[in-house]
Amino acid sequence: MPTRPTRTERFMMGTTLSTLLAASCASGASSGSGVSSAPDAGAPAPRAPELLAFALQEGAIHNHFFRRGHIAAHLLVTSGVSPRLIVAFPAGNMGIAAWFDALPAPVELSVEGGVSGVERPGGMLGVSALLVSAAPALRVHRLVLGSIRTVREVGRDGELPAWLRADVEAGAAPAGGPIAVRRTTLDGEHHLELLIEPLDGTTAALGLDGRVELAAGPRGLRFRVTALSDEAPLTPVPLDEIANERAGDDPRHRQALAFLTYREKLLAGSWRFLTYFGRDTLLAVRMLLPVLEPAVVEAAIGSVLDRLSPEGEVAHEEAIGEYAALLRLAAGRAGAQRESIYAQRESIYAQREAGHAQREAGHALREPIHDYKMVDDDFLLAPLAAEYLLGSAPGRARAAAFLARRTPGGATYAQALARNVALVLRLAAPFAETRDVRALIALKEGESVGEWRDSEEGLAFGRIPYDVNVALVPAALRASARLLGSPLLGAGPDEEGSARAERLARAWKDAGVFFRVELPEAEARRRAGAYAASLGIDPAPVVASLSGTLSFPAIALDGEGRPIPVMHSDDGFVLLFTDPPPEALEEIAGRLVRPFPAGLRTPVGVLVANPAFAPDPAVRGLFTAGHYHGTVTWSWQQAMLAAGLDRQLARGDLSSTSRARGALERARSALWEVIRASREASTWELWSWAVEGGRYRLVPFGAERAHHDESNAVQLWSTVYLAVRP
Structure with a gap:
């Protein structure tokens, strides 16, 4: 662990320096194989904290999950031309993040030796890891220590408000480090800290503009990062208390579910939705x-x-922790309801300094705010x-x-x-x-x-x-x-x-009639073929799969009640929650069997949207392979379709020789074929695709600049394959 520098240079991290800290909440302990848990007050005898430590790769993103006792964190590093470090804590939905300047060529940034837990006096809990890279140097472009919600909003290139400033301490030259970045939350009660310790000849320094600069030694860039927070931890559920003996034995899904499961609540996903x-x-x-x-x-x-x-x-x-405090302080300013949240925040830091951060309008600043x-x-x-x-x-x-x-x-x-x-x-x-x-x-x-x-x-x-x-x-x-x-x-x-x-x-029961879209066979073939060709997909098998009038439900109605003709995967809700008539089941099955863009199936996943039949090019432009809810695959949607098909096949009113049952069985077989083909991504939130040489290739969502967002490596509803199995 680095010692306190003998000489200190302090810089205020405002618009010149940023730390992208990925949000996270407190402790946990139990998940995956060999997982461990914090003591349960109700248990007859305390159990030693078990270790949950696992890694997942999502394209250029290397994700490392750690939970032991009260410590829980998700550390990820991103390789490429714009390297990145994020540490997210389930405790308080807080995080620490750093983006590095763009490089002329892609570089690998990775963790060597895994992640370890750190517990300091005063309640500071976190993780430490050795980062390595062959890059000759890395320069921090942006640093954020705060709520994950803030990290999500500020993003890589968003404006960094002055209230997010933090203290930076650098060791004296020529030692070249270590460097400590510390920040106190708006209520003055909690703290975040990032320590950067150069190793094996790597040096760390602060530039004239206050940015952290790392230069490689003889063995390349090698530096240890330690991320800490003193937010109150959540209570983990031990692994053997989460699922029963009927659950699937896939260790990845068990680990992902355990990392997201606490007695207070289940968390939606990490790193971006860790609450x-x-x-x-x-x-x-x-x-x-x-x-x-x-x-x-x-x-x-x-x-x-x-x-x-x-x-x-x-x-x-x-909204919890500091983000709740931020919203209350912003709302307390005159005219707050008419202003952009970021337009209000420049004075918030001053408010805290003036002693107004403890309570606002009689409410504790950190009292959760719920969105309805x-x-x-x-x-x-x-x-x-x-x-x-x-x-x-x-x-x-x-x-x-x-x-x-x-x-x-x-x-x-x-x-x-x-x-x-x-x-x-x-x-x-x-x-x-x-x-x-x-x-x-x-x-x-x-x-x-x-x-x-x-x-x-x-x-x-x-x-x-x-x-x-x-x-x-x-x-x-x-x-x-x-x-x-x-x-x-x-x-x-x-x-x-x-x-x-x-x-x-x-x-x-019959509300679906308002959403029904019908196209004559010739027109359906024309639109599907043209759209396939525009994407580089061979139109011949697409067109050949369409016969007779094409019917499908609109994704939504506009304000006047007119259907918006975008095909979609929300048939899964119908299959899981209702009992459609046989003819409706046949139509749903057809959409799962036919190749995109005649239907929804690709070799790497069932797509959640297909705009091929929308005549308006503006509508088609809203559903690309780069849109969050475009022509992409969401893991849980495939699982819901599978669960729904099983539910329908279990109905007693579909005879073994009925057309509907046969259609459902073919759809189930086709669905599990693509689920198996995309198994590597099954815990992810979503993924995209590309066509190269006439073949589909699975693409992690967020890997391309054209993607509008990024995926979580573990998502709560993507762990449902523990119950949904072939």
């Missing part, structure tokens, strides 16, 4: 339900109930709750005790769940009563996102999403009928409420 997301939690647990231990299921559902709004809305995402702008998650809670509490033996046995627990606001879980059920019925009533397309569930006023395709262009700027209206609302109504018809939500069954929910569900 609670309601939709991600509900969908992942719904698919993992057969293999999860009851305590993990209840931790997940409980985390959602704890964050419900007074009206029963499910919280989408939470999404509409899909409101209809996911009841189906999961009904399936667990009424449909599984462990859930039925534990239901009374679980629903007697209380939220932070004092309501029982039964009362909180009843609020959500009442919301579902209230939101569903207008369409059921009028059959007016304008009464379908739309994105909230003023919002451009509202369901899982939550990039700005994910629905082609549509307002009424297919998945919510055709699958989730009917499913939530049927689940609500089951819950109301049981004694779980009150003193006894609410037969009248249950009957009302059933009537509403029947009225929503």
Whole structure:
């Protein structure tokens, strides 16, 4: 460990220097093979902290995950012409990140010898790793120490606000290091630290502009980085308490799930979404339900109930720690609601210095702030709750005790769940009563996102999403009928409420007719062939796969109720949550079997969108292989399709000789063929593709400059292959 420098040079890291620290939350311990966990206060005897340490490569990104006791962190380094270091902590969703200046040629930046845990007096916890590179020198372009949300927003080239400044201490020349970067959070209560210790002849210094500069020694660049935070750790769930004996034995998925599983909540993904997301939690647990231990299921559902709004809305995402403090300080300034958040932040640091960081408007600055702008998650809670509490033996046995627990606001879980059920019925009533397309569930006023395709262009700027209206609302109504018809939500069954929910569900059964798109065979062939040729794909097999009238559901309706003709993978919601008629099952199966762009299948994955049949080139331009919700593959969407196909094949009303069953079986076989072909990427959030020499090649999302974002190496709902298997 580096000692304190004998001579100190201090620089304020404002617009001249930046540290990209990847957000993360506190401790954890149990995952993967040989994982370990922090002591459980309820256990009869304390258990020694187990070690969870594993690595995943995502193209040029090398990801290293570490969890032992109270220490949990995700360290990643990126090679190429723009090297990068990020350390994300589940504790407080905090992180440390550094981007290096662009280089004339790509270089490898990697970790040698793995990652180790570090625990300092005063609660500073983190990880340390030896970084090596053949580059002659690296110069830090940007440094950020703060919330992962801040890291996501500032990004590589975003403006670095002055309030993010940090102290830099450099050792005296000619020793050339070490260098320490330290920052105190806005509330003055917590700290982040990055130590850079040059080794084996490598030197580290601060340039005249205050930027960290590393120069190689005889063995190349070799320097140790240590990243620390004193945020309160989360409570890890031991590996052997996460999944039961029915779970798959893939160590990668077990490790990924363990790194994201804590008693307080399940985390959505790392590095970019290392905290609670309601939709991600509900969908992942719904698919993992057969293999999860009851305590993990209840931790997940409980985390959602704890964050419900007074009206029963499910919280989408939470702002915690420093990011919550930042939002409160910004909102406290005059006219904050009319200003860009970044336009307000230059004075925030001064506010802290003036002593106003402890409390604002009578609220603790760090009290979590919950986001309720999404509409899909409101209809996911009841189906999961009904399936667990009424449909599984462990859930039925534990239901009374679980629903007697209380939220932070004092309501029982039964009362909180009843609020959500009442919301579902209230939101569903207008369409059921009028059959007016304008009464379908739309994105909230003023919002451009509202369901899982939550990039700005994910629905082609549509307002009424297919998945919510055709699958989730009917499913939530049927689940609500089951819950109301049981004694779980009150003193006894609410037969009248249950009957009302059933009537509403029947009225929503045919909502899909509003989304139906039909094209004559000749026109479908013309559009598919032209689009394939524009992408360098051989159009002959694409065109040959189309016969007869082409029918598919629109991805969304616009504000006037007109279908937006983009084919998509949200059939998975229909398969998993509803019981479509046989002819609808045949159509869905056809989209999974036909090659893109006649359908959705490529050799490296099922695509989540296909704009080939949209006549407007502007719409087609919103769904490229570089868009977050474009012609790309999301791992969990493939898993949901697989789970949904299995559910439909288990129906008793499809005879063994029916056309629908045969179509579903062919679709299942085709789907698992591409799932196996993309197995290396299965824990990733998403991936893209390229065509070279007439063949598809899997491309990590974020590897190309044309990609609009990047993927997480581990994603909660991408671990569901532990339960979804061929």
